[in-house]
Amino acid sequence: MNVKIIVTYEMPKKAKTVFTSDEMRAGEALLLAEDFNKTGRAKHIEFVDRHDSSWTVKELKGYVQGIQTEPHNVVVYFDGGFDVQTKRAGLGIAIYYNQNGKSYRLRKNAPADELDSNNEAEYAAFYFALQELELLGVHHLPVEFIGDSQVVISQLTGLWPTLERQLNRWADRIEQKLDQLGIQPDYQQVSRKKNAEADQLASQAMRGIDISGTIELIRKE
Template sequence: MKITIELTYKTPKKTEAFFKSEEMAVGEALLIAEDLERSGRAHHITFVDNYDTTWKMKDLRKYLTGLEKEPHNLTVYFDGGFEIENRKSGLGCAIYYEQNGKSMRLRKNAKVEELATNNEAEYAALYLAIQELEMLDVKNLPVTFSGDSQVVIKQLNEEWPTMDDVLLNWAERIDEKLEQMGITPSFELITRKDNREADRLATQALNGVEVTSTIDRHEKRGQ
């Protein structure tokens, strides 16, 4: 969730002005608001989220405390591979998130046989990632989805039309699922190099290597 800070600033000579910040993360907004409050010159501090809901500082603190227990600050990488010779597809996704003060990474892949093209495999990999988010009980949060498929990213960003009925069906399924979960998506086009983790997972799936893992990234680095 992104929010803006709204407040009235009052000088020692009682001159007043209304200020509204740019959008920022909840934690950043609280830090700034608390600092302004300590100055003694900021009054009527409120916060407004992207759904135009107004929050008081105490309510936002409670929200942030509860949020720490749930997955948040989510970035998803996805990739799909397709072997035209045997019409098999490999799907891969890596989900990075924070929970209970830890930096977590979930990796998942799958091998499927009912798909017909590489573009369809890319859409299916994204849908696999969304299903994993659902299993994590991710709801009502912004999520960044990163992939190297221009077709998928540009179609979901409505930069390209979706003319193919099969891909249109996938796009509609994805939109419906995200809306059902209350997820506000950002679709980001990245290079194949930057997407190598998801690409490797998709390739492993095609080679019959199944991956399902969740780790604390800090613990892994400490080993």
């Protein structure tokens, strides 16, 4: 979860100033709040999330401690591929997350039938990612979704209308699944180059190459 810190800071001669930080991860916000407290001049500290809900230091600490055993800090890369001539489609996803103090990467792909366009394959890949998040036990958390499809990102964020019936059905399914899981999505469109991992997984699925696995990511000291 990302939050902003609101600090009421009392300076000498009782002059008070209120500072509001940029958005940051909850864990980082707690560390910064502790640093503010060391000055002895922070008279009031609260945190505000993206839904304008207010959290005390105690409440946010409880939240952060509670999610450590569950997947959190989740980032999803997704991509869908479609061959117009053969009508073959492939879905590729890479999910990065933290759990129990460790970092993991899940990579998975799958062929898809009965799709009619590349845009539909992109939507199907997004929904495929949601199904994997459900299996991981991700729920009631913010999740960052990264893809190279301007159509999917723009339509899911509401920037573009979803006029095609097939795509509208996918968008409805995705919104229902997000609501069911309590996931607060954050969308980011990137170039295909920056989405190369998911793109390769989708291409491999179209060629009949099955990829599925999770590895622990070891941090380099």
